[in-house]
Amino acid sequence: MNFERITEKLSILADAAKYDVSCASSGSKRNNKDKGLGNATGMGICHSYTEDGRCVSLLKILLTNVCIFDCAYCVTRKSNDIKRAAFTVQEVVDLTINFYRRNYIEGLFLSSGIFKSADTTMERLVQVAKKLRLEENFNGYIHLKSIPGASDELMHEAGLYADRLSVNLELPTEEGLKLLAPDKNRQDMIDPMNFVKNEILVYNDEKKRFKKTPKFAPGGQSTQMIIGATPETDLQIIHTANHFYKDFNLKRVYYSGYVPVANDSRLPSLQSQVPMLRENRLYQADWLMRFYGFKADEILDPKQPFLELDVDPKLGWALRNLHFFPINIQNADIEMILRIPGVGIKSAWKIIGGRKFSKLNADHLKKMGVALNRAKHFISFSNSLQNLQTLHHQNLKEIILKTINSKYEEHYQPQLALF
Amino acid sequence: MYLLTYDHSVEGFFSAVFEAYERKLKNVVIRKQGLPMVLFTDGMRRVSTNPRKAERVYVKLKALMGELGIQKIIYSLLTEEELCEGYIFDVIKYALANPKVNVMKDMSHPSVLKLAQYTKSVHREKHRMEAFVRFKLTCDDIYYADIEPDFNVLPIIAKHFKSRYQDQKWLIFDQKRSYGIYYDLYKLEIIQMKFNRQYNREEGLEMLKKDEPLYQSLWRTYYAQTNIRLRKNMRLHLLHVPKRYWKYLTEKIPEY
Numbered sequence: 001m002n003f004e005r006i007t008e009k010l011s012i013l014a015d016a017a018k019y020d021v022s023c024a025s026s027g028s029k030r031n032n033k034d035k036g037l038g039n040a041t042g043m044g045i046c047h048s049y050t051e052d053g054r055c056v057s058l059l060k061i062l063l064t065n066v067c068i069f070d071c072a073y074c075v076t077r078k079s080n081d082i083k084r085a086a087f088t089v090q091e092v093v094d095l096t097i098n099f100y101r102r103n104y105i106e107g108l109f110l111s112s113g114i115f116k117s118a119d120t121t122m123e124r125l126v127q128v129a130k131k132l133r134l135e136e137n138f139n140g141y142i143h144l145k146s147i148p149g150a151s152d153e154l155m156h157e158a159g160l161y162a163d164r165l166s167v168n169l170e171l172p173t174e175e176g177l178k179l180l181a182p183d184k185n186r187q188d189m190i191d192p193m194n195f196v197k198n199e200i201l202v203y204n205d206e207k208k209r210f211k212k213t214p215k216f217a218p219g220g221q222s223t224q225m226i227i228g229a230t231p232e233t234d235l236q237i238i239h240t241a242n243h244f245y246k247d248f249n250l251k252r253v254y255y256s257g258y259v260p261v262a263n264d265s266r267l268p269s270l271q272s273q274v275p276m277l278r279e280n281r282l283y284q285a286d287w288l289m290r291f292y293g294f295k296a297d298e299i300l301d302p303k304q305p306f307l308e309l310d311v312d313p314k315l316g317w318a319l320r321n322l323h324f325f326p327i328n329i330q331n332a333d334i335e336m337i338l339r340i341p342g343v344g345i346k347s348a349w350k351i352i353g354g355r356k357f358s359k360l361n362a363d364h365l366k367k368m369g370v371a372l373n374r375a376k377h378f379i380s381f382s383n384s385l386q387n388l389q390t391l392h393h394q395n396l397k398e399i400i401l402k403t404i405n406s407k408y409e410e411h412y413q414p415q416l417a418l419f
Numbered sequence: 420m421y422l423l424t425y426d427h428s429v430e431g432f433f434s435a436v437f438e439a440y441e442r443k444l445k446n447v448v449i450r451k452q453g454l455p456m457v458l459f460t461d462g463m464r465r466v467s468t469n470p471r472k473a474e475r476v477y478v479k480l481k482a483l484m485g486e487l488g489i490q491k492i493i494y495s496l497l498t499e500e501e502l503c504e505g506y507i508f509d510v511i512k513y514a515l516a517n518p519k520v521n522v523m524k525d526m527s528h529p530s531v532l533k534l535a536q537y538t539k540s541v542h543r544e545k546h547r548m549e550a551f552v553r554f555k556l557t558c559d560d561i562y563y564a565d566i567e568p569d570f571n572v573l574p575i576i577a578k579h580f581k582s583r584y585q586d587q588k589w590l591i592f593d594q595k596r597s598y599g600i601y602y603d604l605y606k607l608e609i610i611q612m613k614f615n616r617q618y619n620r621e622e623g624l625e626m627l628k629k630d631e632p633l634y635q636s637l638w639r640t641y642y643a644q645t646n647i648r649l650r651k652n653m654r655l656h657l658l659h660v661p662k663r664y665w666k667y668l669t670e671k672i673p674e675y
Contacts (some may be wrong), residue, residue: 003633007640015642035585035604046659047550048670051648053655062647098634099641101562101587102554102670137586259649274649350535354526364527 001094010095012085016065019261020168021224025057025106025141028163028219030238036137038100038107040163044141045106056111058143063087063124067113071170071181073229075261076113081277086115092128093136100140101366107141107163108132113338116411118149118188129161141219156191159180159199164219166249167193169244172237176230179266196221197248199305220251227282228275229258229267233305238285242296245289255282262402276343281307288313291345292338315341315374317396326380326388329365330355340399342374372405420446422463427451429496432472432504435466436511449504483514488523495537497571506533545572549579552591553669555635556628561601562589565667573600577607590627624675642670 026044032328046055064086065076075082096108110128114121125144132138144162146155158165167189171177174186195215203216223244225237241253257279260270272279288294292314299313300306308316318325318341327336329351337348350368354360361381366372377390377400390399421444425431439447448457452465481489492510495503509530514522525531547568550612552563566573573593577600580589584602592599592612601608619646625634665671 003637007637010637010640011644014641018645018647024586031587032582037584037586039583041579045546045550048668050642051653051656052647052650053652053659054647054650055659056642056645059641086624095637099638101584102556102634102638103552103564103584104638202503218496259647276650282671350526357520357525358524358527360527367532368526 001091003218006091006095006113009085009087009091010061012061012083013062013065013087015059015327016113017062017109017257019075020109020111020145021054021059021221021255022109022143022164022166022255023055023057023060024143024164024252026219027251028075028141028309030139030141030163030218032139034090034137036139037097038138038140040107040139040141047104047106053199057106059096059105059107060109060143061087061092061095061111063092063110063112063121063128064115065113066115068116069183070182071184072262072264072266073170073180073226077262080262089124089127089131093131096132096140097136097138100138105140105325106142109143111181112147114147117149119151119154119289121174122147122150122158126157126161129158134162134234143219146192146221148184152191152195155195156199159217160214161194162217162219164222165192165196166222166224168224169240170179170224171230172225172227172232172375173230174242176232180229193223193248205293221248222250222252222254224254224256226258234282234285234307235302235305237301238289238296238300241286242289242395253286253307253371255286259358265383277309278307281313285313288317293335294339311397312341314339315400317379320394322391322396325378326391327378329360340375340378342371342404344369374400385398420448420457422457422460423447423448423449423466424452424454424463426468427499428468429493430470430473431466431468432496433476433508434469436476436508437469440470447508449488449508451499451501451504454501459633480511480514481536484521484523488521488585490515491523491534491538494541494575495534497541497575499571500537500538503537506530506537510534531644534560541570541575544568544570545575547664548572548576551664551668552576552580552590553667555669556631557626558625558628560588562587564589564591565594566591567595567663567666568593571596573598577602581607584618619639635669636674639670639674 005375023046024044025040026042028040029042030040032039044056044057048056050056062076066084066086067076067078070078092108092110099105100107108127112125129142129144132142142162143164143166144158146158146165146167148167169189170181170184177184177186178231186270199216202221203213206213225240227237237255244250244253257275259274260268263270279372285299288299294317298317307313311319318339324339327335327340334348334352337343337351338345347369351360354368355366362372362376365375377396380388390396391411393399423438425435435449439449477489480492492507510522513528513530521643523531524526526535548566552564552566553562557563573591578616579589581602590599590601591609597611599610599612601610660668
């Protein structure tokens with residue numbers, strides 16, 4: 001193996017792959033069989049973190065950054081004058097195995113620029129996964145990108161070897177996609193996603209009847225949208241996400257704040273800031289939908305199509321819906337306890353467990369990990385109502401904000417100023 | 420108060436619990452052997468570890484608080500904290516006094532909560548070690564890694580590595596506690612080794628397989644390239660990878 005050449009390729013193809021934010025290595029249970037290499041534990045492990053604070057769990061690379069498409073937001077677009085490189089199938093296999101054996105990674109996340117055609121590209125990605133599984137007896141995590149427009153046959157094979165498949169929607173709306181990625185169309189993205197969704201349903205159903213049914217994409221599907229490259233509202237973004245969670249059973253929707261990579265009049269300027277706070281608020285909203293039982297239209301409504309930047313979406317909802325509060329911590333349902341600002345899922349269950357034994361007070365909650373600075377205004381304790389003087393105070397929001405120190409404070413100017 | 424000391428092992432601790440009840444001792448304090456003496460005790464006894472007694476305590480506690488409850492007790496012991504036995508014994512007394520409920524759910528009880536916090540810390544350290552172990556391939560084909568975890572988590576991470584790396588020999592060595600776990604392709608073994616001198620990286624190099632430094636270098640290249648500079652956030656970075664772990668992280672160590 002020529003290490004200098006491999007180092008150069010790795011350098012180019014890791015750099016080009018890093019804007020894909022998915023790093024999940026969880027959700028798949030794959031045992032190490034016949035004394036082979038690796039397993040997927042279901043939990044996922046972040047083996048390291050980059051200086052930008054993102055986790056490194058998979059070897060995330062492109063097979064090649066040669067691409068026939070010219071999407072404005074993408075570094076590997078055809079018209080961009082950059083160095084191009086391509087790995088061979090064997091090179092990717094060797095890197096994955098050697099990194100995995102040293103406990104650097106949980107597995108491989110392989111994507112690619114589209115060379116020649118969708119099917120040629122997809123076929124090459126599948127080859128890597130197949131070789132890892134069948135020749136190396138590798139049972140670690142494999143995430144393959146579904147190339148828009150790839151045939152059903154290839155998607156089927158991909159599902160047999162990969163833990164997760166994903167197609168990036170790229171932009172939250174079809175109009176945005178037309179504007180920035182004229183070579184792509186949404187239907188080409190949705191077709192493979194739909195095929196995989198149905199296959200997963202079929203395999204899961206068969207699994208119930210035949211124990212030996214092979215796994216098919218056990219980690220499910222995910223997608224990614226770029227935020228802030230086009231002028232969509234948060235309401236549109238959240239509704240798109242909700243649609244894909246509901247109708248395509250997606251495991252995750254990722255939001256990727258646009259990192260300026262091109263000088264193009266259709267895009268924010270090269271000097272613009274990455275909208276990190278907005279991205280953060282969207283993830284919070286996403287969590288509210290997936291784990292806290294919120295509906296998409298509770299989080300935002302057409303009159304207020306953007307998430308507030310100075311308060312998190314749960315606190316925002318509570319401030320708009322004061323009539324649901326105060327919530328009695330001693331006997332409220334878990335659904336309502338989850339809606340108290342400052343109470344997370346773990347502390348909610350601790351509250352449910354602990355209140356059977358004693359009447360909970362503020363001190364208990366604090367020790368359970370509740371953020372009392374926010375929560376106290378919305379809770380009634382059985383033995384004291386003193387904390388509730390503020391609930392209907394007209395400046396409740398300001399009172400709470402005074403107790404929150406956010407690292408994002410400097411970002412509080414609305415980010416729309418970018419356009 | 421009556422002082423019972425034990426030999427730092429889980430079995431030893433359970434043996435001490437057994438004796439506290441067997442001898443109907445009042446105001447018992449259980450402590451690790453070798454700690455500074457406590458003044459003003461009514462009596463003291465060095466408990467000898469007894470697997471049969473330990474087993475009985477284990478079975479009883481498991482019936483009272485389930486697998487997860489027992490795990491909390493064992494994890495709490497792994498903190499090696501000087502006062503952890505006090506909280507644990509407190510919870511055991513609470514559980515025995517209330518056999519009809521699983522007291523581990525009572526987060527309003529200060530000792531139960533303390534055990535939950537211990538468990539959380541130990542669990543986090545376990546998870547970190549499963550992530551931060553960095554194997555180096557030695558010339559005798561053993562994947563070797565040094566660790567210095569905050570808590571004694573090696574016994575509880577071994578299972579993870581055994582099920583993951585079944586077709587390679589590996590050895591994880593806790594430099595802080597001077598023992599390691601070795602997998603020889605068939606079984607796990609606890610091993611003791613003495614390092615005579617300070618750890619010397621250049622000298623260690625000759626113990627490694629020829630390709631090893633090259634793969635380390637590829638990993639560093641990957642680690643550097645996958646970072647997005649425009650999103651730099653050192654505060655978050657350090658929260659995830661505190662500096663005390665850098666010593667053994669290949670991506671944080673300069674090239675040979």
